Amino acid sequence: MDDKPLASWRDGAVRNALLDYVARVTTPGSPDFLPPEQRIATFDNDGTLWCERPYYTQVYSALNALVLRAEADPSLRTVQPYQAAVENDLSFFLQFVAEDRVQELVHLLVEATAGETQAEFEARGEEWFASARHPLGRLFSEMTYAPMVELVELLQAAEFRVFICTAAGMDLVRLVAQRIYRIPRENVIGSNVMLAWEEREGGPVLVRTAGIVPPFNENGGKPVNIQLHVGRPPVFVAGNSDGDLEMMRFAAASGLPFLNLLVHHTDDEREYAYDAGAERVLALAASEGWTVVDMARDWERVFA
Amino acid sequence: MDDKPLASWRDGAVRNALLDYVARVTTPGSPDFLPPEQRIATFDNDGTLWCERPYYTQVYSALNALVLRAEADPSLRTVQPYQAAVENDLSFFLQFVAEDRVQELVHLLVEATAGETQAEFEARGEEWFASARHPLGRLFSEMTYAPMVELVELLQAAEFRVFICTAAGMDLVRLVAQRIYRIPRENVIGSNVMLAWEEREGGPVLVRTAGIVPPFNENGGKPVNIQLHVGRPPVFVAGNSDGDLEMMRFAAASGLPFLNLLVHHTDDEREYAYDAGAERVLALAASEGWTVVDMARDWERVFA
Numbered sequence: 121m122d123d124k125p126l127a128s129w130r131d132g133a134v135r136n137a138l139l140d141y142v143a144r145v146t147t148p149g150s151p152d153f154l155p156p157e158q159r160i161a162t163f164d165n166d167g168t169l170w171c172e173r174p175y176y177t178q179v180y181s182a183l184n185a186l187v188l189r190a191e192a193d194p195s196l197r198t199v200q201p202y203q204a205a206v207e208n209d210l211s212f213f214l215q216f217v218a219e220d221r222v223q224e225l226v227h228l229l230v231e232a233t234a235g236e237t238q239a240e241f242e243a244r245g246e247e248w249f250a251s252a253r254h255p256l257g258r259l260f261s262e263m264t265y266a267p268m269v270e271l272v273e274l275l276q277a278a279e280f281r282v283f284i285c286t287a288a289g290m291d292l293v294r295l296v297a298q299r300i301y302r303i304p305r306e307n308v309i310g311s312n313v314m315l316a317w318e319e320r321e322g323g324p325v326l327v328r329t330a331g332i333v334p335p336f337n338e339n340g341g342k343p344v345n346i347q348l349h350v351g352r353p354p355v356f357v358a359g360n361s362d363g364d365l366e367m368m369r370f371a372a373a374s375g376l377p378f379l380n381l382l383v384h385h386t387d388d389e390r391e392y393a394y395d396a397g398a399e400r401v402l403a404l405a406a407s408e409g410w411t412v413v414d415m416a417r418d419w420e421r422v423f424a
Numbered sequence: 425m426d427d428k429p430l431a432s433w434r435d436g437a438v439r440n441a442l443l444d445y446v447a448r449v450t451t452p453g454s455p456d457f458l459p460p461e462q463r464i465a466t467f468d469n470d471g472t473l474w475c476e477r478p479y480y481t482q483v484y485s486a487l488n489a490l491v492l493r494a495e496a497d498p499s500l501r502t503v504q505p506y507q508a509a510v511e512n513d514l515s516f517f518l519q520f521v522a523e524d525r526v527q528e529l530v531h532l533l534v535e536a537t538a539g540e541t542q543a544e545f546e547a548r549g550e551e552w553f554a555s556a557r558h559p560l561g562r563l564f565s566e567m568t569y570a571p572m573v574e575l576v577e578l579l580q581a582a583e584f585r586v587f588i589c590t591a592a593g594m595d596l597v598r599l600v601a602q603r604i605y606r607i608p609r610e611n612v613i614g615s616n617v618m619l620a621w622e623e624r625e626g627g628p629v630l631v632r633t634a635g636i637v638p639p640f641n642e643n644g645g646k647p648v649n650i651q652l653h654v655g656r657p658p659v660f661v662a663g664n665s666d667g668d669l670e671m672m673r674f675a676a677a678s679g680l681p682f683l684n685l686l687v688h689h690t691d692d693e694r695e696y697a698y699d700a701g702a703e704r705v706l707a708l709a710a711s712e713g714w715t716v717v718d719m720a721r722d723w724e725r726v727f728a
Binding site for chain 2: 370
């Protein structure tokens, strides 16, 4: 890493706003000074810290889990959702997204992989991350945005506790968060499979059930789960979609000096360009004067 | 604080076991060395970090909440559980405990105070902690065990992340954890009221509902919620009752060098002496060779 902070960011209003905010809230005597205990930052993951296109990383990982199950039990090959996974029929899954039934899809996937122990889940996930590649050719764990990783580092150096707050399964992200973001497992908040404590012959284990711990971690679920995990509102929020709107409002309602950073995907040469799913938060950021990253304009490089 | 570590502990096998464990897992090259990311400690609160007799601190706090409600709305004075609180009729509440229906009591209390915003809850709780006194005469927040606070400090200095894992409501404990234990809010795990995100005229708020986030944080719920909040098993566990048995088994099943510390209440001169509710874990600690604190013998002083 370069010694210059935010080295992958181009000089300009957004980079200046970030450096200025951090200076204001950490300079003793500044009217915006925040004691370290109040320096809480929450980052969305998909589309904010790493690439979410063409599909969420978790979708690829879940398909892999279904294929492995169907290999172990061939009778599943003609049963949905396993059949669609084995035949690589993405349309089956995308239909849920198109019909705005994503939570239904999540429940279906969670049900289809229930019964694994937590240790089995983690071993499978680590193996998948070690070899699975994004369509652009890199490992999924290498699809992180260099400028955002530098921003996490800047905040941590300024005594912020930085949390990930993702709609995806928190257990999946926890497998790589320390390595790729230097964010420890306990600072990853996400949607979560309900676990059960089971006494078995070889000793007790945690088993993954078919239930989801409420609330699902998007929209109003994000502030609720931030309160659950952190116990106070964030003062720095980074996101990229309407699912992040409420946690940005949570920071704005904290009564503390805050910065909301919206990553706008404008770069179809180096990444993807799209507004879909971010229409409401883009409008709110404009009317509230929140900080909007124009990827094509503000980032010197996208991936590390 | 004294410069000597664990200054309030008497020399002996228990103090030695604590110092020896910390040395073994933090000395590079030691066969028991643990990298800092695996140094997770979880402490029960009631009866482990602070006094739980004659009743849990949360019971006193909940009674106060009921009385305040009945003062604001006198029609509640003849409705349970408000009436019992107003009349200071503890037998109403203790009957639930006697009949092993504690979770039912918790639901009743949560229901009776539902509708408060999180900010209102925190303001009320802080006010209560500022003045409410334990029957022994001290503020409730001063009923902490000096030897255990020193132990938290020893572990933190050795790069452990120390968590509280309490069956009580986590929001109550979070109000004082930083001040009395130097444990930040986000490191407090407990039973938890389900929150709702509500848009109001003055802006969004978090509202406390009548629901409890599953699972209730005792017995098998403790390992489940440790996994939820931390993402890995603890290697150091302190507890004092059967409700802590499963999180001790979680540490023992981790495959890592662990220490389970059971606080045995043997001191009816300086505190209270009782085995009730700890019968199973005392037997297990004996058979497994876990470390048992004899308060009367091992602690030079009890309260700070």
